[in-house]
Amino acid sequence: MLANILSGALIGIDAYPVEVEVDVTQGLPQFATVGLPEGAVKESKDRVKSAIKNSGYDFPIRRITVNLAPADIRKDAASLDLPMALGILAATGCVGDKAKRYLYMGELSLDGRIKAVRGALAVAVAAQHWQLDGLILPADNAAEGAVVNGLPVYAVQDLAQVVSFLNGEIELEPARLTRDFNSTPSTNGEDFAEVRGQQHVKRALEVAAAGGHNMLMVGPPGSGKTMLARRLPSILPGLCFDEALETTKIHSVSGLLAKTDALVSQRPFRAPHHTISDAGLIGGGSIPRPGEVSLAHNGVLFLDELPEFKKNVLEMLRQPLEDGQVSISRAALSLTFPASFMLVAAMNPCSCGFLGDSQHECSCTPPMLQRYRNRLSGPLLDRIDLHVEVPRVSHQDLADPTDGESSAAIRQRVVQARNHQAERLQRCNIHANAQMQARHIRQFCSVDDGGEKLLAMVTDRLGFSARTYSRILKVARTIADLADSTTILEHHLAEAIQYRSLDRRAP
Numbered sequence: 001m002l003a004n005i006l007s008g009a010l011i012g013i014d015a016y017p018v019e020v021e022v023d024v025t026q027g028l029p030q031f032a033t034v035g036l037p038e039g040a041v042k043e044s045k046d047r048v049k050s051a052i053k054n055s056g057y058d059f060p061i062r063r064i065t066v067n068l069a070p071a072d073i074r075k076d077a078a079s080l081d082l083p084m085a086l087g088i089l090a091a092t093g094c095v096g097d098k099a100k101r102y103l104y105m106g107e108l109s110l111d112g113r114i115k116a117v118r119g120a121l122a123v124a125v126a127a128q129h130w131q132l133d134g135l136i137l138p139a140d141n142a143a144e145g146a147v148v149n150g151l152p153v154y155a156v157q158d159l160a161q162v163v164s165f166l167n168g169e170i171e172l173e174p175a176r177l178t179r180d181f182n183s184t185p186s187t188n189g190e191d192f193a194e195v196r197g198q199q200h201v202k203r204a205l206e207v208a209a210a211g212g213h214n215m216l217m218v219g220p221p222g223s224g225k226t227m228l229a230r231r232l233p234s235i236l237p238g239l240c241f242d243e244a245l246e247t248t249k250i251h252s253v254s255g256l257l258a259k260t261d262a263l264v265s266q267r268p269f270r271a272p273h274h275t276i277s278d279a280g281l282i283g284g285g286s287i288p289r290p291g292e293v294s295l296a297h298n299g300v301l302f303l304d305e306l307p308e309f310k311k312n313v314l315e316m317l318r319q320p321l322e323d324g325q326v327s328i329s330r331a332a333l334s335l336t337f338p339a340s341f342m343l344v345a346a347m348n349p350c351s352c353g354f355l356g357d358s359q360h361e362c363s364c365t366p367p368m369l370q371r372y373r374n375r376l377s378g379p380l381l382d383r384i385d386l387h388v389e390v391p392r393v394s395h396q397d398l399a400d401p402t403d404g405e406s407s408a409a410i411r412q413r414v415v416q417a418r419n420h421q422a423e424r425l426q427r428c429n430i431h432a433n434a435q436m437q438a439r440h441i442r443q444f445c446s447v448d449d450g451g452e453k454l455l456a457m458v459t460d461r462l463g464f465s466a467r468t469y470s471r472i473l474k475v476a477r478t479i480a481d482l483a484d485s486t487t488i489l490e491h492h493l494a495e496a497i498q499y500r501s502l503d504r505r506a507p
Contacts (some may be wrong), residue, residue, distance in 0.1 A: 003090035007083035008123035012335040015126040020476035022087030027063035035068030037077035055112035079117035082106035116140035142175035143262040195399030210417035211478030212432030219390030225346035268299030275306040296341040307375035450490035
């Protein structure tokens with residue numbers, strides 16, 4: 001007999017339908033899977049056979065052929081275990097025609113239990129348009145799938161429970177969200193009130209958060225660069241529902257979504273080690289998967305010890321920093337992953353770390369210093385809006401018993417500035433100053449006369465590139481938003497220019 005069962009598979013962070021066709025005929029016992037199965041799918045026949053037997057059903061001693069359509073796309077996901085098992089049971093008469101009206105995902109244990117899978121949310125989003133009666137998912141994925149409105153999602157524990165449901169022996173209630181979506185600040189117990197000194201760096205972080213700007217901190221070891229960067233998410237605005245849904249899809253596809261979380265409610269903060277490969281940072285592989293830049297989508301990507309990263313890996317950041325997405329091309333397919341993130345990086349001023357430090361003498365020779373600086377290319381530095389020097393903290397600041405300004409107070413100003421930007425940019429399909437293009441800069445970044453003279457003077461004297469010129473205007477626009485000013489004034493531009501310390505440093 002022939003049976004058709006519907007499932008779903010992933011291509012990038014999106015899903016497409018997979019029709020599992022099962023044919024059970026007379027002949028020598030054989031279990032063949034066709035339709036470009038890879039890795040986990042090739043091995044599924046042993047899991048499926050044991051799960052059917054251990055669930056109390058007879059496994060047919062016949063010739064079994066399973067076709068995974070469309071047959072021209074490679075499939076490498078254990079989530080096809082459950083539909084394959086149901087297809088065999090349907091072909092042998094153990095399951096009725098009701099099985100055709102649902103979509104199934106699940107990895108089978110040898111005893112018939114159904115394990116969680118990757119990408120359930122992406123499949124649920126796509127399945128809204130496939131005219132189904134419902135989506136049957138492992139219990140650990142049910143809350144994730146229930147985020148999508150308009151499609152009943154049923155949580156199941158084992159194969160026998162699914163068969164009983166399809167045969168009308170038991171009833172299952174659709175899964176529901178246990179609580180409404182509520183975005184929360186990404187504090188992780190860290191607050192700017194704990195930071196001593198470094199007022200100008202905290203101000204720069206506030207400007208970066210308010211406009212979504214990229215930032216590079218340069219300072220000696222122990223000056224607090226990493227500590228400050230880890231507190232940046234605590235002053236960022238919360239995620240809206242659409243941002244949370246897109247972020248959750250990426251984490252779900254990557255298998256990083258916690259079982260207790262239906263949606264990612266906090267902005268991501270990713271801090272990969274400097275030994276990361278290009279595929280790990282940007283994404284890739286034989287079957288491309290999202291990299292760290294995509295996992296940081298709508299959040300912060302922190303690169304500590306920036307010059308220690310491989311130069312070819314850093315140069316790959318150019319496209320996502322400019323476009324907010326990553327395009328990965330392979331012989332069989334091309335994929336685009338979202339990668340709109342804030343880049344925050346930290347580095348020492350030289351190899352020994354003590355250049356310009358009043359407490360230690362730098363031991364680097366001029367050639368050593370030049371080699372260290374050459375690890376970062378000019379085009380990459382051009383794409384970083386704020387370059388901020390982080391000096392060593394004095395004993396007086398460290399011994400000060402009073403707390404600094406809290407993250408909550410700073411976040412209020414950041415949210416207010418973001419609201420100004422949202423109102424101004426709502427027709428441009430962007431939401432932050434850092435995303436403005438040349439046409440937006442001409443329209444929204446008007447400068448007073450004193451500012452024009454200042455900008456003309458420093459541009460010619462310091463030799464700013466066109467990209468640097470644009471980024472200074474965007475940062476100045478953010479500073480004006482923090483000050484509730486509709487026009488960019490001269491002192492706004494002066495502050496934006498001082499955040500280009502690497503451009504002002506002598507070669």
